[in-house]
Amino acid sequence: MGSENNILRVNNLQTSFFIDGGHEIKAVDGVTFDVPEGKTLGIVGESGSGKSITALSILKLIDSPGKIKGGEINLKGENLVDKTEKAMRKIRGNTISMIFQEPMTSLNPTYTVGQQIRESYKIHQGLGKRESTEKVIEMLKLVGIPSPEKRINQYPFELSGGMRQRVMIAMALACNPELLIADEPTTALDVTIQAQILELIKELQDELGMSVIMITHDLGVVAETCDFVAVMYCGKVVEYAEVKTLFKNPRHPYTVGLLKSLPRSDIDQLELIPIKGTVPSPDNMPEGCSFAPRCPFATELCHDHLPDLLEIGDGEQIRCWIYTDDWDGDPEVKVYEP
Amino acid sequence: MSLHAESTAVPREKVESPRVKSIKDFFRRFTKNKPAVIGFFVILFLVFLAITVSSFSRFDIIITPHDPSTVNLVDRFQGPSSEYWFGTDHMGRDIFSRIVHGMILTLGIGFVSVIMGGIIGVPLGIIAGFYGGKIDAIIMRFVDVLLAFPGILLALAIVSILGGSLINVTIAVAIYSVPGFARIVRGSTLATKKLEYIDAIRALGATDTRIIFLHVLPNVLSPIIVNATLYIATAILTAAGLSFLGLGAQPPAPEWGAMLNDGRNHLRDAGHIAFFPGLAILVVVLAFNIFGDGLRDALDPKMKN
Amino acid sequence: MLTYILRRLIQLIPVLFGVTLFVFLLMHLTPGNPAQLMAGEQAPQEVIDRIENRLGLNDPLPVQYVRFLGNVVQLDFGTSMRSNLPVMDEIRYKFFVTIELAIYSTLLSVFIGIIAGIVSAVRQYTFSDIAIMFVALFGLSMPNFWLGLMLMQWFSINLGWFPPTGWGSASQVVLPVITLGTAGAAVIARMTRSSMLEVISQDYIRTARAKGVRERVIIYRHALKNALIPVVTVLGLQFGTLLSGTVLTEQVFAINGMGRYVIDSIMARDFPAVQASIIIISVMFVFVNLIVDISYRFLNKRIDLNG
Numbered sequence: 001m002g003s004e005n006n007i008l009r010v011n012n013l014q015t016s017f018f019i020d021g022g023h024e025i026k027a028v029d030g031v032t033f034d035v036p037e038g039k040t041l042g043i044v045g046e047s048g049s050g051k052s053i054t055a056l057s058i059l060k061l062i063d064s065p066g067k068i069k070g071g072e073i074n075l076k077g078e079n080l081v082d083k084t085e086k087a088m089r090k091i092r093g094n095t096i097s098m099i100f101q102e103p104m105t106s107l108n109p110t111y112t113v114g115q116q117i118r119e120s121y122k123i124h125q126g127l128g129k130r131e132s133t134e135k136v137i138e139m140l141k142l143v144g145i146p147s148p149e150k151r152i153n154q155y156p157f158e159l160s161g162g163m164r165q166r167v168m169i170a171m172a173l174a175c176n177p178e179l180l181i182a183d184e185p186t187t188a189l190d191v192t193i194q195a196q197i198l199e200l201i202k203e204l205q206d207e208l209g210m211s212v213i214m215i216t217h218d219l220g221v222v223a224e225t226c227d228f229v230a231v232m233y234c235g236k237v238v239e240y241a242e243v244k245t246l247f248k249n250p251r252h253p254y255t256v257g258l259l260k261s262l263p264r265s266d267i268d269q270l271e272l273i274p275i276k277g278t279v280p281s282p283d284n285m286p287e288g289c290s291f292a293p294r295c296p297f298a299t300e301l302c303h304d305h306l307p308d309l310l311e312i313g314d315g316e317q318i319r320c321w322i323y324t325d326d327w328d329g330d331p332e333v334k335v336y337e338p
Numbered sequence: 339m340s341l342h343a344e345s346t347a348v349p350r351e352k353v354e355s356p357r358v359k360s361i362k363d364f365f366r367r368f369t370k371n372k373p374a375v376i377g378f379f380v381i382l383f384l385v386f387l388a389i390t391v392s393s394f395s396r397f398d399i400i401i402t403p404h405d406p407s408t409v410n411l412v413d414r415f416q417g418p419s420s421e422y423w424f425g426t427d428h429m430g431r432d433i434f435s436r437i438v439h440g441m442i443l444t445l446g447i448g449f450v451s452v453i454m455g456g457i458i459g460v461p462l463g464i465i466a467g468f469y470g471g472k473i474d475a476i477i478m479r480f481v482d483v484l485l486a487f488p489g490i491l492l493a494l495a496i497v498s499i500l501g502g503s504l505i506n507v508t509i510a511v512a513i514y515s516v517p518g519f520a521r522i523v524r525g526s527t528l529a530t531k532k533l534e535y536i537d538a539i540r541a542l543g544a545t546d547t548r549i550i551f552l553h554v555l556p557n558v559l560s561p562i563i564v565n566a567t568l569y570i571a572t573a574i575l576t577a578a579g580l581s582f583l584g585l586g587a588q589p590p591a592p593e594w595g596a597m598l599n600d601g602r603n604h605l606r607d608a609g610h611i612a613f614f615p616g617l618a619i620l621v622v623v624l625a626f627n628i629f630g631d632g633l634r635d636a637l638d639p640k641m642k643n
Numbered sequence: 644m645l646t647y648i649l650r651r652l653i654q655l656i657p658v659l660f661g662v663t664l665f666v667f668l669l670m671h672l673t674p675g676n677p678a679q680l681m682a683g684e685q686a687p688q689e690v691i692d693r694i695e696n697r698l699g700l701n702d703p704l705p706v707q708y709v710r711f712l713g714n715v716v717q718l719d720f721g722t723s724m725r726s727n728l729p730v731m732d733e734i735r736y737k738f739f740v741t742i743e744l745a746i747y748s749t750l751l752s753v754f755i756g757i758i759a760g761i762v763s764a765v766r767q768y769t770f771s772d773i774a775i776m777f778v779a780l781f782g783l784s785m786p787n788f789w790l791g792l793m794l795m796q797w798f799s800i801n802l803g804w805f806p807p808t809g810w811g812s813a814s815q816v817v818l819p820v821i822t823l824g825t826a827g828a829a830v831i832a833r834m835t836r837s838s839m840l841e842v843i844s845q846d847y848i849r850t851a852r853a854k855g856v857r858e859r860v861i862i863y864r865h866a867l868k869n870a871l872i873p874v875v876t877v878l879g880l881q882f883g884t885l886l887s888g889t890v891l892t893e894q895v896f897a898i899n900g901m902g903r904y905v906i907d908s909i910m911a912r913d914f915p916a917v918q919a920s921i922i923i924i925s926v927m928f929v930f931v932n933l934i935v936d937i938s939y940r941f942l943n944k945r946i947d948l949n950g
Contacts, residue, residue: 579891
């Protein structure tokens with residue numbers, strides 16, 4: 001699927017949380033996707049769909065009581081799942097970096113901006129204070145922070161949210177990572193700032209040639225920034241496609257639902273149609289397809305049996321009975337009508 | 339990275355009233371905390387023992403065959419034995435009997451002083467928090483003054499006025515717990531007052547009294563209960579300390595702090611005289627602390643780590 | 644910041660006023676004639692009159708209070724009923740003994756408490772965590788005078804390692820400081836643990852992990868500095884508790900400090916001495932708390948997330 005040069009291939013990733021003495025909650029349950037080199041993959045889903053856990057799993061930052069139970073995370077042919085904590089530390093902030101949703105709380109309040117960025121250089125490149133200071137200033141300039149010589153000695157509370165997110169980006173990109181994971185990087189920011197930050201990430205990607213995983217609940221962000229997209233629902237990828245394809249011809253009923261609930265400017269829209277029902281709670285997952293209780297096309301098959309994620313031509317993958325030979329509903333069903 | 343943010347559970351199946359549900363949740367959380375449950379039963383057992391021994395002489399004779407205050411100079415300074423479980427003191431009195439009979443004093447001081455402190459402190463806190471302004475300022479300054487005397491010092495000052503006796507110690511410890519109650523209750527009242535539904539109720543024409551009793555009080559109840567439990571522990575320690583200093587229970591009352599004081603002169607040859615009363619205080623205070631911690635964790639899961 | 648300090652100082656005025664008023668009233672709230680109480684029950688009328696005159700007990704209460712306040716400001720607490728010496732002269736030396744005891748105990752409890760709290764938080768739910776928290780609970784629940792007696796019995800009487808009483812030499816300091824510091828260590832350990840656990844779950848700790856920082860560095864560099872800020876707030880309270888706890892500790896170890904002096908004065912109904920001791924300890928406590936509040940605010944300004 002996609003390009004042959006994938007920097008990251010995630011295959012059937014499973015991450016669970018074990019609470020109250022062994023009770024298992026499957027936060028991520030069979031996530032599969034590829035991140036082609038130099039491209040941006042969007043992971044879309046509602047809160048609770050497991051997209052953030054997926055991101056944290058890639059860096060193996062899942063805290064107890066969570067645990068990566070199975071699957072593969074292949075970074076340039078090496079399976080991260082088998083790596084030791086020590087080996088992972090060499091990767092974090094160096095080969096793969098991550099920025100988070102909350103710039104307000106993601107920086108340590110008791111250290112200056114400079115100290116926090118410098119730490120990356122010290123860990124991964126062994127640079128001393130003087131050498132790294134220059135690099136820090138350069139980095140701050142790169143992410144568009146004015147008068148970086150001054151900012152370097154400021155504490156996070158002295159910066160605005162947008163500025164803090166720029167600092168986070170500078171920190172993440174300090175060691176020139178090959179993959180940047182951005183977990184809802186703009187959700188907590190003002191709309192005008194959101195666009196700037198997305199633009200900045202895009203620019204830096206072109207400049208530095210890295211790949212990006214953009215985690216968001218906002219299809220608008222996907223349309224603007226991504227090349228590929230994985231739609232997640234209840235801990236599973238339900239559809240994976242190129243962005244153009246997905247918007248033109250969405251296949252999974254959930255994706256269709258998401259698109260219909262999104263205001264669009266390119267077509268005349270009479271009304272926004274919300275998806276009926278609510279996301280099932282993690283300890284009450286349906287036996288079959290997890291979207292079946294909300295799906296307008298669901299049949300007995302859907303309710304009773306979980307479909308696999310199957311490739312259907314041209315690198316697209318879909319987890320839905322409708323596109324299989326076993327489909328027991330209306331063979332002429334039209335999931336999406338523009 | 340919390341799991342909570344990632345799981346938006348849906349309410350489903352039977353719907354319970356929120357209060358019933360929260361009480362159920364409380365019991366589920368509390369009973370999961372084994373030490374707290376043990377603490378609760380230890381307290382229950384000790385209260386039961388204290389009351390039966392002091393009210394029913396028939397039980398008393400079974401549990402403590404030796405009279406707690408009979409002086410028996412022949413058997414002075416006996417170490418622990420099958421006859422005298424915890425040994426005898428410098429007057430030949432059975433220490434086990436004295437500890438069992440002293441239980442009612444210790445628990446009594448603890449409960450009564452904290453209830454008294456609560457009766458004064460809780461309304462002060464509610465009034466200060468609910469009405470704010472000048473009343474709040476006056477009450478809180480008063481509380482600040484009481485808080486300016488650290489630890490046992492306030493109780494000492496009060497006992498120095500009233501003179502040393504069991505009742506005065508109880509009063510002193512009660513006053514000592516007033517500022518704590520007032521502060522905590524004021525804080526919760528302020529938080530409750532900010533809730534939007536209070537405004538809504540007021541808009542519907544509810545009187546202040548009604549709002550306070552029906553809406554504020556239930557909301558501040560759990561901090562009061564937790565605070566009271568933990569205060570009983572402090573109260574027992576403080577009262578025992580005052581008695582140890584000779585400012586509380588007077589001999590021959592089998593008060594544990596006073597017994598410890600008796601024992602300090604005989605550490606060299608009869609350490610058990612000081613050891614057992616102190617152990618008794620430790621056990622009771624420990625039980626209240628563990629129980630109180632468990633209550634706090636169960637009533638306010640956010641506080642729990 | 645300066646306005647904050649100023650405002651806090653102004654807020655102290657009513658408190659100090661209240662403290663002195665309360666202590667002043669101690670003597671007058673006592674049932675019976677204070678002069679009679681001081682002189683003893685069989686004292687002849689002329690002795691009582693002399694005391695009344697000397698203390699001005701026949702003046703109206705407000706007049707007496709103003710005079711009392713005026714004297715207190717000049718650190719003049721009158722003369723002791725027992726020794727006829729100025730109370731200040733009697734207290735001066737004892738005061739420093741008590742302060743020494745309280746400071747050593749505070750240092751001990753901070754040192755042990757913080758280390759135990761960190762270990763406990765870092766190894767949450769392991770055996771060491773449970774053991775430390777259990778010991779801390781014991782420390783909180785133990786009457787410190789009992790602990791003192793037990794330490795004395797084992798380490799002084801049975802083993803002969805430390806002298807059982809007195810204050811001054813290094814070996815005399817050990818047992819009283821452990822006695823007084825244990826409960827404080829327990830409080831600080833519990834506080835440090837919960838503060839540490841809260842900090843460890845913060846977003847910026849995740850950021851540090853994502854940067855590839857080693858766990859040890861995360862704990863000691865990133866988490867500890869933030870976790871200790873709330874611990875600072877209990878220090879003032881802790882110091883006050885220890886200050887008043889000296890009353891019991893000094894009694895156990897026969898240390899000639901202020902704590903023992905208060906008790907002896909209360910027993911002897913030596914009101915000027917009682918008043919002086921209580922005012923000095925409370926005012927000191929109030930100011931220590933003020934300093935702690937100010938430093939907390941100073942530390943917290945940086946971390947105030949809302950700017």
